[in-house]
Amino acid sequence: MTNISREIETVSKMVKIYCTKKHFTKSNLCEQCASILRYTEAKIKECPHLQETGNKPSCRRCKIHCFELEKRAEIKKIMAFSGPKMLWRAPIDYARHLFR
Numbered sequence: 001m002t003n004i005s006r007e008i009e010t011v012s013k014m015v016k017i018y019c020t021k022k023h024f025t026k027s028n029l030c031e032q033c034a035s036i037l038r039y040t041e042a043k044i045k046e047c048p049h050l051q052e053t054g055n056k057p058s059c060r061r062c063k064i065h066c067f068e069l070e071k072r073a074e075i076k077k078i079m080a081f082s083g084p085k086m087l088w089r090a091p092i093d094y095a096r097h098l099f100r
């Protein structure tokens, strides 16, 4: 798996956990969570660092700040909620640094 698809998979798992527990959804995400996930996916795919080097640095240190502040806060909230629930999964370490 590429870095891109691994990141997207991790993010979608986190959004799923968050939505299930917070918004009591079952198999599908609510509209709000689905849209934040689409947004994040698009940003990950657009990331110029990934395209140039195939290796994405921490978004926190990234100078571009491609995430809108509001969306960024939203993702951080989701990560803070779902992160600890995913500690046993390896890819989490990879994703956690992204939005810290």
Ligand SMILES: [Zn+2]
Binding pocket: 018, 019, 020, 023, 025, 029, 030, 031, 032, 033, 034
């Ligand atoms: Zn939701």
